[in-house]
Every structure is written in C-alpha cells, then in structure tokens.
Amino acid sequence: MLKINYVDKHFEKVTALQNINLSIEKGEFFGLLGPNGAGKTTLMNLIVGYLTPDSGSISFQGELVASDNLNVRKKIGFVPQDISLFQEITAYQNLKIFGKLYELDNKDLSKKIDEVLELVRLNERKHDIVKEFSGGMKRRLNLAASLLHDPPILLCDEPTVGVDPQSRNAIFDMLYNLNQNGKTIVYTTHYMEEAERLCSRLAIIDNGNIIAKGTLVDLINLMEQKETIRIQKTAATQSKIESLNLIGTVNEYDFYYELIPNDSFNQHSKIFKMLEENGIPNQFIQIGRANLEDVFLNLTGRSLRD
C-alpha cells in the first residue's frame, strides 16, 4: 500500500534520513519509534508530500508521492505534530474549511463534520472558538480534521504530545477503532509504551536510519536476553552496584540499574543468590520481559529518552 524505496533526505549538511526502505500494508497499525531528532517527522513529511526526497521514491497505492501530485494527497490523512488549526474560528468552521479543500460537497461535508466530531467527542463544542479549547480537545480536533475525507491511510506524527492521560487514552481508543475498521495507520512516537500498546508492526529509527523493523515479538527476539533484571536505585544499592560487574553489564538509568547477566548466570536463582551475596536484597530486584526501550538500548547503546 505504502512503499518507501531507498529514500535519502538532507538539510544542507545534515543528513536527516538515509537509505530508508519500508513497505506498509493495508490495515496495518505501523509504528515509527525513535528518539527526538531521529528523523520521524521528516519521514512523515516525505510520505505526505510536504517535502521531496533527495533520492529514492515513495509511492502510495501505486501512485508516486511528490509535492506536485495533489491527487495522492487526497488519499492521505495527516495529523501534524503541532496543533494546526485556525485558533480564532470555531471547530465547525475549521472543519468546513479543511473539508472544502478536500473537495467534499456541502451536503456530504456537513454530515462528515458531524461524524468526525462525534468520533472525537466534540460535537457539543462544535460552535466554540478553538482557542478556548483545552490542549486535549485541540488534539482531538486536530485528529478530526484529518479524517474528514475518510482517507485509507492516516499518518499520525506524535499526536499525543503534551496531552493529559485521559485525552491520550481517548485518542488511543479512537485510533484503535479506526484501525479495526480497516484504516491503515502510521504512527510516530518516542514513547515505547504507545508503540507497544498500539502498533502491530514497528520500525525503530535513529539518526536517520532504520535500525530494526518487525513485530514487537520480532524486535524483542533481537535481544539475546529476553528478560531484564532491574535493581531499584537507592542509597543501599548505589554503594554496592560496582561489585555487580562480576555478574554482568550494568546500565544506569534515572530510577534503576539494569543488569545484563553474563552467560554463566543463566538461571534466576543464581542471579538472586549472587545479588544477595553482594548486599542487594530481593525486595530491590525486579525481573521483567524485555521491552522496546531495552531493544533500543541494545541496538544503540542509548535510551529512547536521551
């Protein structure tokens, strides 16, 4: 459905994207996970035709995406990272303007506006000025504006930035339902929790390169250790942490240490015993399934939030 073939993009001397090669199928909920500045937004801008690749090509449903191909843009819905709404007019007026630009006729447009406002639960506020909306409401309207023309694919560029947990969950539910109803969704985020919760397939992007792609299981399988051992960071554990180098590699994070044991410590009982011998009691230790954060760390040596 969406094919990205060996795309490069540079901004003056900065390489934003390099050799990007992706194929996204109909009905997928595809996630682009990477830290800030990794190139996610640039890739979205290329997919929607806002930017032009320096080399390579992007096609959607067999049609080449280019800045002068306006036809292909009619088939794409784009939720920009920033709230892109005319603040001084009402929600209804905003949607009417955008709907007209998608060439919807008046009769269909009114119906469609009501539908999308219902979907984002803003029907009762449709005649209110946008600048009076809360951040979460604006985000929802931002999403609604991209659905007016019922596009087969929806590109969401970090649509939950700065949103309260309640609105974030509401957006997740909406996107989930849209995907369940057959809409293909491409979703960028630097929150691994969002990617894990929503995406059926993922690509991890860093410094303009796709460093891994596949389902969540595929990506976790890239890790030698499928489990992680986390040690709570306290005054008691901090003083002992250096002694753990004998057991394996220790990575330090804001609130915990992560221990990647050597091959010789392949049983939990052995590890717990060693930790206890090194002065770290069990109540500070947590064993869990590896997640995308661990995958990213494993691949880049850095945290997603770095």
Place this chain on the structure above:
Amino acid sequence: MKTVYNLIIKDLIRLKNDKPALLLSFIVPMALIIIFGNIFGGGGPRGRVAMILVNESNSPVAKLIESKLDTVKSLYVIKTFLSDDRKDTFKIDEQKAIELIKSGKSSAAALIMPKDFFTDTSTALKFKFYFDPKNDIESALIQGTIQQTIMSHAPRLFPVLITRQSLKFIGQDSTAKFISGFGKLIGEFFNVPIDSVIKSMTIVDSASLYSTSLNTASSANVISNLVKFENEQLVGKEVQNPGLTRTVGGWAIMFLLFSLTGAATSLFEEKQEGTLKRLLCMPVSRAHILWSKYIYSMLFGIFQLLVLFFFSWIIFNVEMFSNFLNLLIMITVSAAAAVSFGMLITSFAKSMNQAAGISTLFILTMSAVGGSWFPTSLLPDWMQTISKVTLTYWSVDGFLQVLWRQAPFSAIALNVLVLLTISLLINLYALVRFNNNKTL
C-alpha cells in the same frame, strides 16, 4: 543593584538579537530624518519646483524679471517643450502653457508676461498666472517666489507707475502740483536736492527708467495696484473639497500598503500556527496558497479603498463617482501593486518579525519619497528620481489625476502600466521562490 544591572544586561542582549526592533528603533527614524532633512533644509541642495514662464513682452522690465526668475534656485523655469517625436524644441506660448498645466504632466503653474505687460502707458505691471493647485505647498511656493522676485528687482518702477496713475486719475495739473509739493517736502525732510526728487518722480517712460538711481519703498496696498495678476485656476475649480481630494489618495495608498503587506505576511502567522503546513499536506500546492493570498488581499484592498473613498464622499464631499471607472482602475492596480509588495517582503523575510520590520521601513520611506505626505516637488532632485521607482509615486499621481483632475484613462495609462508591471514582475519572482521552497 546588581540584580537591576543584570536585568538591564538581559534586555540589551535581547535587543541585540531582535533585528526588527533595531530596525524600527534606528534605521526607520534615520531614513525619515534623511528625507525630512532634505526637504526642510540642512541636507544638501533643495528640490526645485517647476514653473512655466512665457515672456511675450519686449519690455526691458519683463526681460529683467525673466532673467531674475531664471536664477531663482527654488524654481525650475520651463520655457520650451519637445515635439512628439522629441526631435525639435519649441518655445511655449500661452496656449501651450494652459494645455501643459491641464495635462498635469509638466508644471502646476505658468507665469505669462503678455505683450502689454508694461507699455509706455501702463499704470501697472500685468501678469497672467495660470495654476493647478494640486497641492497647496507648491502653489504657495511658486506665487511667493514670483512676488519676492518682482519686489526685489523692480522697486524703481513703482514711482513711475504711481505718477502714471496720478496723471490718469487726477490730471496733469493736479499731478504737477502734487509732485512739486511732495518733492519739496521730501527734499527738505531728507535734506536732498529737491530738483532731483521731483525729476525722478516725473519719469514716465520706460526707456529712461533705469538710468535713474532712485530707490523707493512702497506699501503692500499700493503695490497691489501696481502689479496686476490675472489669476486663473485651470484645474479643480469644481472640486468641492480641494484639500482632502488632493491628499486622500496619498493616505489611502499608505494604509493600503500597511494592511495588504500585513495580509501577505500573515503567511508567517499561518506557518507559526502550523496551518500552512497542514494546508500543504492537503491537495493544495504552494502556488494555490500564494495566488489565494494574492487574490484575497487584492479584493480586500479594493474593498478597503472603496470604503475609504465612499466615507470621504459621504463625510467630506470628495467626489468619487464622476470619474468612477478610472478611480476603480486606479484602486485595482494600486491594490495589485501593494499586495505584490507584501508578497515580495514575505518571500524575502525569514520571520513575521523580520517582515514587519522591513515592511515598516519600506512603507514609511516610500510614503515619504513617493508623495503620500507631501508633494515630491519639495524633494531634492535625486530623491525625486528615486521616487519614480516607488509604487507609491505612481499610485498617488494616478489618484490625483483621477480625483483632482478628473482625467480620462489616457492620463493614467502610464500609471496603470507601471503599477501592473511592478505587480507582475514581483509576483513572478515571489512565485518562483515559493515554488522552489526558498521561503516559508
């Protein structure tokens, strides 16, 4: 105190990085000081006001006045005109002078010294003064300069004229008695030979006039009888509100530039609030955005000017309907050029602040130089040359032709052509920059 100092430093650092604020604080006032300084003195040679001079008299007095007017620095005296093929030069006569003033393309005033300007029987100097009071300052300047020249260089003529008037109105005997008595009185009072006083008071022929060395002062009332001006206003006689009719175009174009530049540079606001990007991610091209902004701004500008002129008509009787079609043409091309100017600023500037700073600098400068605030004839010659490359000049001149002169389309054809050319060239350039993503 240290905290206050640090806060002052903070403001200085912010100011240093705020280029538009620096531009508005220093460059804009400096530009205006240069312009005003050149007009009101102290800034190099002043501009000259053009005046047609036709001397049909053979009188030496006329020749003297002509030669003196030629040397007045504030006047640019026009005596000839070029043929249509610009090969031959002809002397301007009275009829041609009238024609030139009515056309508004040469000068706003003509001083005619007719054949009977000063004959042996004249009791007053006879001038004809044709004028187009398209601006008060220029007219007053020309008339003041003429009067000053006459008073400064022909005072010796006045006793002769007084004597001739006495002869005409009270007869030869009474005049002789009056001169004898008055001459005796002056001679005794000033202790000068009575005969020479009487002799100088009895000169009546212009030939011997300048062989005497008598100087005479005279009061304004006497002079007004001795210098006869036949004034004729050739243009704008029917205009009900001359003052506003002459200036409304200048102010209108200045506000038009501000509002339409603001409309064009609102693209930066749309960029800032993200809506520009959203539009460009929809089935909308950069050219669509540019043209829609252009057409919207132009329609807004046309509407704004129509409202302004309508308001002036309702409140101040500025006639807008008697030459409405040409007014509409001027409004349209002025709006087109003003929007293009806004587009040019938008295509160059990197931010809304920068656009606001640059546009303020250019709009105020163009308004000052282009004739929105005062006639361009008051500017130094080099500034008058510059003024012709501003769209303000062509717009102000066009509105003046249409409203003041009630001129036909042929009179504004050049203005229309220039404004449309400016608009077209700038738009093409801006379109290329927009399409190549060189801006926004």
